[in-house]
Amino acid sequence: ILNVEQSPQSLHVQEGDSTNFTCSFPSSNFYALHWYRWETAKSPEALFVMTLNGDEKKKGRISATLNTKEGYSYLYIKGSQPEDSATYLCAFHTGRRALTFGSGTRLQVQP
Amino acid sequence: DARVTQTPRHKVTEMGQEVTMRCQPILGHNTVFWYRQTMMQGLELLAYFRNRAPLDDSGMPKDRFSAEMPDATLATLKIQPSEPRDSAVYFCASGLVNRDGEPQHFGDGTRLSIL
Numbered sequence: 001i002l003n004v005e006q007s008p009q010s011l012h013v014q015e016g017d018s019t020n021f022t023c024s025f026p027s028s029n030f031y032a033l034h035w036y037r038w039e040t041a042k043s044p045e046a047l048f049v050m051t052l053n054g055d056e057k058k059k060g061r062i063s064a065t066l067n068t069k070e071g072y073s074y075l076y077i078k079g080s081q082p083e084d085s086a087t088y089l090c091a092f093h094t095g096r097r098a099l100t101f102g103s104g105t106r107l108q109v110q111p
Numbered sequence: 112d113a114r115v116t117q118t119p120r121h122k123v124t125e126m127g128q129e130v131t132m133r134c135q136p137i138l139g140h141n142t143v144f145w146y147r148q149t150m151m152q153g154l155e156l157l158a159y160f161r162n163r164a165p166l167d168d169s170g171m172p173k174d175r176f177s178a179e180m181p182d183a184t185l186a187t188l189k190i191q192p193s194e195p196r197d198s199a200v201y202f203c204a205s206g207l208v209n210r211d212g213e214p215q216h217f218g219d220g221t222r223l224s225i226l
Contacts (some may be wrong), residue, residue, distance in 0.1 A: 036214075043202060098166075100155075
């Protein structure tokens with residue numbers, strides 16, 4: 001059983017704050033690490049797919065880093081906005097079977 | 112933009128009835144996934160197909176659930192007989208497995224209520 005853990009479980013920040021969350025995954029049999037953004041009553045949308053140790057990816061105010069040797073990835077949001085409120089899911093991929101999703105970090109940005 | 116299409120979007124039916132959910136993956140994608148969203152378990156994998164062949168359905172209750180891909184443009188998830196505990200949102204996702212990694216693309220989900 002693959003264990004993918006995300007922390008914190010939930011987070012409340014004020015508009016303009018920068019924030020970050022963690023995804024921990026097994027450091028063996030690594031193929032890819034995915035990040036998804038999941039708004040309430042919608043479907044998950046892909047943010048990043050990261051495959052190389054030391055990878056850093058950026059999309060607007062959101063960025064992510066990857067450390068495959070120690071088994072963690074950080075997602076950063078700079079200057080949070082209310083529209084960033086969502087659940088952020090990470091998912092670990094060994095390349096052989098389906099993704100294993102974490103339980104997500106629920107972010108609430110207060111105006 | 113290409114999208115994964117799921118039908119129906121909503122389904123309300125009585126316990127014991129057969130339920131069929133359909134998914135049209137993005138053209139050219141070779142993997143299809145069925146997930147169930149639950150309060151306790153987040154996104155729970157039910158079934159996984161690659162090139163239409165079932166690779167993993169270990170998360171699916173075999174006595175009442177079945178998943179098939181009759182062709183590359185259609186995946187189905189059936190529940191027979193349905194039970195109130197099956198009430199959830201069911202997501203289909205498709206993807207393209209390649210060396211560099213590829214995200215999964217999710218449909219809008221089927222919201223199922225079993226009375």
